[in-house]
Amino acid sequence: MDFKDLITQLGQRAEELKEHMPTEEATKNALIMPMIAALGYNVFNPTEVLPEFTCDIGTKKGEKIDYAIMQDGKPVILIECKHWQQDLTLHDNQLLRYFNVSSAKFGILTNGLKYRFYTDLQEPNKMDEVPFLEINIQELTDGKIEELKKFHKSYFDVDNVLNTASELKYLGEFRNVIHSEFQKPSADFVRFMAKQFYHGVLTQRVMDELTPLLKRSIDAYINNLISDRLKVAMQNEKAEEEKDEEKAQKGETQAAEVVTTEEEMEGYYIIKAILSRIINPTRISYRDRKDYFAIILDDKVNKTICRLRFNYASIRRVSFNWKDRPEESIDLPNGDINEIYKYESTLIELAKMYE
Numbered sequence: 001m002d003f004k005d006l007i008t009q010l011g012q013r014a015e016e017l018k019e020h021m022p023t024e025e026a027t028k029n030a031l032i033m034p035m036i037a038a039l040g041y042n043v044f045n046p047t048e049v050l051p052e053f054t055c056d057i058g059t060k061k062g063e064k065i066d067y068a069i070m071q072d073g074k075p076v077i078l079i080e081c082k083h084w085q086q087d088l089t090l091h092d093n094q095l096l097r098y099f100n101v102s103s104a105k106f107g108i109l110t111n112g113l114k115y116r117f118y119t120d121l122q123e124p125n126k127m128d129e130v131p132f133l134e135i136n137i138q139e140l141t142d143g144k145i146e147e148l149k150k151f152h153k154s155y156f157d158v159d160n161v162l163n164t165a166s167e168l169k170y171l172g173e174f175r176n177v178i179h180s181e182f183q184k185p186s187a188d189f190v191r192f193m194a195k196q197f198y199h200g201v202l203t204q205r206v207m208d209e210l211t212p213l214l215k216r217s218i219d220a221y222i223n224n225l226i227s228d229r230l231k232v233a234m235q236n237e238k239a240e241e242e243k244d245e246e247k248a249q250k251g252e253t254q255a256a257e258v259v260t261t262e263e264e265m266e267g268y269y270i271i272k273a274i275l276s277r278i279i280n281p282t283r284i285s286y287r288d289r290k291d292y293f294a295i296i297l298d299d300k301v302n303k304t305i306c307r308l309r310f311n312y313a314s315i316r317r318v319s320f321n322w323k324d325r326p327e328e329s330i331d332l333p334n335g336d337i338n339e340i341y342k343y344e345s346t347l348i349e350l351a352k353m354y355e
Contacts, residue, residue: 003152004145006038011137014084014113015335021112024083028066031112032081035137040153041069048153053078055098065098075104076158077151082111099127105158106151113138117151119165132165132172139315182218190214227326263316263337264293267308270340271295275305275351292319303354305347320346323353 014031021027033043043049053068053075069077080095082088088109099107099118107118107127116131135144147168150161181189190211191202200206264286272284272295279297287294287301291311297303309317309329316332318340332339 003038003149004142007137007145007148008140010034010038011140014137018084018113021084024081027084027112028081031084032067032079032110035110035112035115036067036069036079039148039151046070047073050075055101063098065095068102068104075102076156077106077108078102078104079108079110082109084112086111088114088116096127096129100125105162115148117165119162121162121166121169128169130169130172132169182222185211185214185218187211231326258288258290260288260293261310263310264288264308267310267316267318267337267340268293268295270337271306271347274341274344274347278348279351279355297351297354305350305354318343320350322350 010031013034017030021030036049037043041048048070050068050070051066052064053066055063055065055078065078066081067079068075069079078095078098080098088111095107095109095118099120105119109116109118109131113136115135115137117133117135118127118131120126120128121132122128133144133147135148147164149155150157150164180186185193187207190207193214194202194206194210198206198210268286272281275281275284283298285296285299287296292307292309294301294307295305297305304321306321307319307327309315309319316335316337317329318332319327319329320343321327330343
């Protein structure tokens with residue numbers, strides 16, 4: 001099993017077990033130790049993973065942090081653990097105190113679901129207040145998995161991760177500023193944008209007129225960008241489906257990496273049961289692909305009713321394939337496949353559209 005599969009499986013495990021972990025110790029055993037192990041460290045070898053690592057803080061002697069990842073007899077990563085329901089923001093200062101008196105270059109604050117990664121980019125030997133990376137194992141992306149992989153024992157290199165940390169920190173800061181400005185443009189941002197084309201005096205009255213127009217322009221631009229990308233994605237997906245259709249007609253088999261899961265089949269049978277109320281069930285079939293599981297009519301990909309996207313952690317997504325508008329996606333609450341029944345009218349409407 002590769003690293004991505006291990007981490008994805010851990011996210012699924014967290015969803016199943018979190019309600020059965022009443023204590024911090026249970027969180028450590030069920031979620032955090034398996035994560036450390038997934039990163040390639042032997043949790044039973046104190047020369048690699050030292051539990052209850054002692055940190056003397058000023059006059060306080062014998063203060064302990066939950067785990068220290070050791071390298072050449074010295075701590076390189078400190079890990080402070082909390083119960084899975086605890087808000088990590090409340091505990092940043094505790095890890096900061098431990099970090100500042102040790103030789104470790106990285107600190108991780110976690111409740112088993114979220115992992116916040118810290119270092120000392122702002123001031124040497126003093127932990128930054130803002131993490132350079134945050135990962136939620138229940139909302140994993142390929143990009144986040146790749147960043148996490150850099151902490152794997154086989155790839156871990158302090159200088160390399162520090163360089164990455166600097167980039168991630170500033171990318172995150174830029175993203176926050178952009179998000180804030182796009183949501184509610186500040187006077188400085190409006191003034192900067194207006195100066196590109198407005199050559200008069202930017203009085204308060206002019207600023208008041210331009211601010212909502214800038215917000216509308218941003219919204220329109222983003223909507224158009226999303227629409228364009230959706231069109232390209234749908235065109236590419238359609239092209240792939242047509243290729244698959246040609247292969248199927250020629251009797252060629254699909255790539256071996258496509259695996260039909262029990263959950264996909266469960267979703268298929270639910271949707272088939274719903275559609276069977278208005279359509280002969282023999283007309284309903286499916287095509288499994290690497291990134292989605294399509295449910296179709298009359299064995300034709302141009303009559304795709306919907307796609308199930310059940311391949312990532314605990315997210316269970318259903319995408320409805322409309323003819324006259326972009327694909328519409330919904331996430332099933334808590335990943336419960338039975339929630340599909342709530343969309344009976346939508347599925348029946350789609351089936352009638354292809355009749």
